[in-house]
Structure formats: structure tokens, C-alpha cells
Amino acid sequence: MSHTSETQFWFVALVGRPNSGKSTFLNTLLDEKVSIVSARPQTTQRTILGIYTDSKVQIAFLDTPGLLDGEAYLETRIHEEILASLQKSDLILRFLDPTRPYGEEEKKIDEVLDAISRPILRVSTKSDRPARFPVPHSDISISSITRNGFPELLAQIQKFLPLWPHQYDESYYTLQEKDFRISECIREALFLHLDEEIPYACYVNVEEIEDMPELMKILAYVSSETESQKKILIGRGGAKIQEIGKHARLLLESIFWKKVHLLLRVKVAKNWRKDPHTLDSLFR
Ligand SMILES: Nc1nc2c(ncn2[C@@H]2O[C@H](COP(=O)(O)OP(=O)(O)OP(=O)(O)O)[C@@H](O)[C@H]2O)c(=O)[nH]1
Ligand SMILES: [Mg+2]
Known part of the structure; x- marks a missing residue:
């Protein structure tokens, strides 16, 4: 750690x-998968810390969830998450x-x-794509x-950065708990393998982790809001949940550099998006 x-x-x-x-920017800059990404909006739900360090500069990036104008319980939690990160940030x-x-979404962000x-x-x-709606007053592309x-x-x-001692050891690029990282990888797989509303109607909790030098064994639950979503999640003969599990497993193996056995179970948790206890456990 540098203190000069x-x-x-x-x-x-x-x-x-x-x-x-x-999130794509943060992963690319750090050359590490710190934050999950998908083509669907509102993939990130919790702020993700990603630490960039070179010999002089250390930047603690806070990758926040996309700001949406929603009134529902879950959106309120996400909004609080964004505000807390903004308060913590210097730039x-x-x-x-x-x-x-x-x-309209942009105007809402302007207000915040x-x-x-x-x-x-x-x-x-996205400067590699045609800029159909050039950004007013952009500083950089x-x-x-x-x-x-x-x-x-x-x-x-x-x-903008002040002279200040680096706050994290230079070997750290994030400080996420192992169970959080695992649940995020499973969430990414849900976004990539399920259509429409279903990924948003699911949450993940990691029940058991047995972490050995060359193997990590994980038991995790995916909870959907309804029985019919659960059926789609499982798929014909379990094909869908297997695809989801495979995506998450490969991602976890590349993150933790070891073999992963991932057992995914599916449950129904009716109305969890309105349940303060479940939301507390997800936004702890
Ligand atoms: N062509 C192109 N696509 C990009 C670029 N950056 C991100 N994308 C794509 O844009 C989509 C959204 O990327 P994310 O990084 O998940 O966006 P985000 O702002 O974190 O989204 P939320 O977490 O939902 O707020 C994905 O399909 C990315 O592959 C880029 O520089 N060029
Ligand atoms: Mg994101």
C-alpha cells in the first residue's frame, strides 16, 4: 500500500x-469481471466497487445501478443505493x-x-457505434x-484527484463478498437466458459454499414470484436451469480460478419484491 x-x-x-x-466500462478498464453485464436495462442492482491502481493514482469506482423513475419497493431500494453512492463519491x-x-430518464438524473x-x-x-443522438456538452467519448x-x-x-494516500492494497480490484459475487454471476445468467420480465422477477441466494483449494462447491436458490415463472426457469426436463447453471459455473471458474460445482434449486417466493424482509436481505 502506498502512503506517500x-x-x-x-x-x-x-x-x-x-x-x-x-458496468462494461469498469470491467474493461480493470480487465476483470467485477460487475455483471447484459443487454437488458437495470442489470446492476447494488453498487459495485472496482479499484483501479497504477503507480501514482488509485481510483475507487462505484458502479451504480441505472437510475429509473419507479415508485415500487424494489426501485425505492435501488434509488437509495444510488443516492448513498453519490454521497460517498468525490467525482x-x-x-x-x-x-x-x-x-425523461436523463432529466430525472439531471435533477438528482x-x-x-x-x-x-x-x-x-459506445463510440464504436453510430451516434444517432449526439450527447449535448460531452467532455469525452x-x-x-x-x-x-x-x-x-x-x-x-x-x-480532479487530490494528493491522498492509496486506500486499498494494490492487489485488490474489488471487495465483494464471495457469496455476493456468486449470486451476481447467477443473476447475469438469468438475464442472458430468460426473456422479458422473468429475470427481474427472480432473486438469488447462496445457501452453502464449500471452498477448497482446487474446487468450490456451491448450493444456491433462485426464487421466482410465481409457479409459472418457476416452470419456465426449470425448462423442459430441466434444460433451462442447466443452461443457466452452466453459464454461471463457467463465469465463476474464470473468476475464482478453480473448478466449480454449482447446484441450483428453484423456489417460489410470492410477492418478494414487496417483502421488506427479503429486500433487507438483498440490500444488506
Ligand atoms: N457497442 C458497444 N456496446 C456497449 C459498450 N458498452 C456497453 N455496451 C453494451 O451495452 C449493454 C449494457 O451494458 P452494461 O454495462 O450492462 O450497462 P449498465 O449501464 O451497467 O446498465 P445497468 O446495470 O442496467 O444500469 C450491453 O449489451 C453491453 O455489451 C460499448 O462501448 N460499445
Ligand atoms: Mg450495470
């Missing part, structure tokens, strides 16, 4: 509407997606950010496919 006054450190929040490419990277129009006085860098994302704009963005961030 020559080093720089800060918390930098990634904020923007769902699907604008926040905000506002992600703006030029492949979609600047809509106006209420939090932090410096903001406006980052136009990046692509997480080509890494175009990454060095320039880091240089711009660095101008």
Missing part, C-alpha cells in the same frame, strides 16, 4: 441510465448513451445530480469495445 503524499486517491461514481455501459462520471434519445454538488464529467459511451478514449478519460479524472 505523491499519490492520488478518490471515489468516482459511474452514474447514468440503465444500459448506458457503466461523478455521468454516462450518456448516444445510441438512444435524451429522454443537481441536488448533489459534485464535479461531473460527461462521458458519451469512449468505447468499451475498442478502449477508445480510455487514456484520455483517465487523464481527465486524474486532474
